[in-house]
Amino acid sequence: MVKAGEADAxxxxxxxxxxxxxxxRSAVARAIQEGRVRVNxxxxxxxxxxxxxxxxxxxxxxxxxxxxVAQNIPLDIVFEDSDIIVxxxxxxxxxxxxxGNPDGTLVNALLYHCGESLSGVGGVLRPGxxxxxxxxxxxxxxxxxxxxxxxVLSESLQVHGIVREYHALALGGFRETKGRIDLPIGRHPxxxxxxxxxxGGKDAITDYEVLESFQSESGKxxxxxxxxxxxxxHQIRVHSSYLGHPLLGDEVYGGGGSRFEKRHKxxxxxxxxxxxxxxxxHPRTGEIMHFECELPDYFKRLLEILRxxxx
Numbered sequence: 001m002v003k004a005g006e007a008d009a010x011x012x013x014x015x016x017x018x019x020x021x022x023x024x025r026s027a028v029a030r031a032i033q034e035g036r037v038r039v040n041x042x043x044x045x046x047x048x049x050x051x052x053x054x055x056x057x058x059x060x061x062x063x064x065x066x067x068x069v070a071q072n073i074p075l076d077i078v079f080e081d082s083d084i085i086v087x088x089x090x091x092x093x094x095x096x097x098x099x100g101n102p103d104g105t106l107v108n109a110l111l112y113h114c115g116e117s118l119s120g121v122g123g124v125l126r127p128g129x130x131x132x133x134x135x136x137x138x139x140x141x142x143x144x145x146x147x148x149x150x151x152v153l154s155e156s157l158q159v160h161g162i163v164r165e166y167h168a169l170a171l172g173g174f175r176e177t178k179g180r181i182d183l184p185i186g187r188h189p190x191x192x193x194x195x196x197x198x199x200g201g202k203d204a205i206t207d208y209e210v211l212e213s214f215q216s217e218s219g220k221x222x223x224x225x226x227x228x229x230x231x232x233x234h235q236i237r238v239h240s241s242y243l244g245h246p247l248l249g250d251e252v253y254g255g256g257g258s259r260f261e262k263r264h265k266x267x268x269x270x271x272x273x274x275x276x277x278x279x280x281x282h283p284r285t286g287e288i289m290h291f292e293c294e295l296p297d298y299f300k301r302l303l304e305i306l307r308x309x310x311x
Contacts, residue, residue, distance in 0.1 A: 001200060002189050004054040013039065013048040013056070021058060021192065031058060055200075060192060067124040068097050073109035078291050083149040083284050084142055085114065085128075088293040091138040091269065096126045101135075110143060118143070119150035130154055131162070131231060136249075136270025138296050139166070140278040152283035157231065165277035166226045166236060167211075167295060169302060170245040171258055173220035174210050181206045181239040185232040194252060195234045197242045205229035206239045214306040218258035221248070221306060225276075237271055248272040248302070264305065267298045274299055 002020045014028040017037065021028075031037045032046055036059040039048065050056075076088040087106065094101040097108070110118060110128055118128035121144070128143040130153045142162070144150035156162050186201030188194040205228075212223040222245065226236055237253045240246055246254035248261055249268035255261065261268055277292045295303075 001055060001057050001186055001198070003200075004050045004052055004056065006052045008050050008054075009052040011050050013037070013044050013050055014046065016050045017056060017058060020056075020189070022190065028058075036060070058192075068105070068107045068111060068127065069103065070111035070115075071103060071108035072112050073104065075106075075109050075113055076293075077113075078140065078293060079289070082117075083145055084153070084282070085110070085145060086140060086142050086278065086291050088140055089133060089138060089275075091136055091296060091298075094135045095132045095141070096122075096129055098125075106143075114145060117145050119145065119147045121147055121150040121154070131157060131164075133275055134234065134237075134271070134273075137166075137273045137275065139275025140164075140291055140293055141275065142278060142280060144283075149283040153280070156281060156283075160229055161281060163277075163279040164228045164231075164275060165279075166228070167274050167276045167299070168224045168226060168236065168240070169248040169272040169299070169306075170222050170224055170240050171218065171220075171248065171255060172222065172245045173213055174208075174222055174245070177210045179208055181208065181243065183239060183242060185235060185238055195232065195238050197238060202232055203230055204232040204235050204239065206236055212303075212307075214310040216258075216260040216306060216309060217263070218260040221260065223303065223306075236273060264302065267302055269298075272299060272302065 008016050014025045017028045018025045029046060035043050038057045039054050078088050079086040089106055094105045097105050120127060122129045130142055130144050130150060133141055144153055182205050183197045184201030185195050185204040186198045188196040207227045209225045210222050211225050214221045228235060237247055237250055241253035249255055250271035274295055279290045282289055
């Protein structure tokens, strides 16, 4: 979403969006023709003249992908029954097929392991997927093995009935050992591959607690426990970065450049973020279930180094 200012008024919509988004006018023209551009909620004419205050929304075209296929990829299964399967996803694995990652994903592995016993609510590219975590985020997520379980879990997720606890390492020190970050998140106005804290974005709430604070050659580094109250794309990474505390290794949102990160680059590949615990209500039995998994080895090693250097 971008908002036109006084300087933009009078210009054609295709020219305005091409500059605002850094794409070609022909790409904008195609998007308008396909109904992927909206001005104040309505599809504009190709020659529409932009007005000051116009809210312009551009939606990227979804890549055309074929149905996901089963692949024999090992899974770290924490729990499984006839309704749900809880997976400890490794760092570097994409959750479902998308542009640039047509296979080798968690979905491909689930199709091999579960066969046809996965919910179809998410479609042919996201069977069983109730919620996601980023490629370079490791840890727990629950998948549904039938449509009933998927529907119940999705509804529970909407009303914050699934508790997701993350652990992370972030640059800098926090004044308060506990706090809540309540800042709206939406698509970045200049870089469509990123998210950002923006006015008019969707509500996003993250609770945090500082577990440990370390002094390194780059200054303070904080070991955090975080709980998501909402589930926006890149939420923890965006909130942390906005507050001036990007996650270690997260080059997309401002991490990766400190002396500590450069010195220990072999241990860092993307953000240092792990979905440590998951609490949910079983969709069929109503039982409250709690799952935990250990920190990955690279994360443990970083903590060892920080603790040793801070003594």
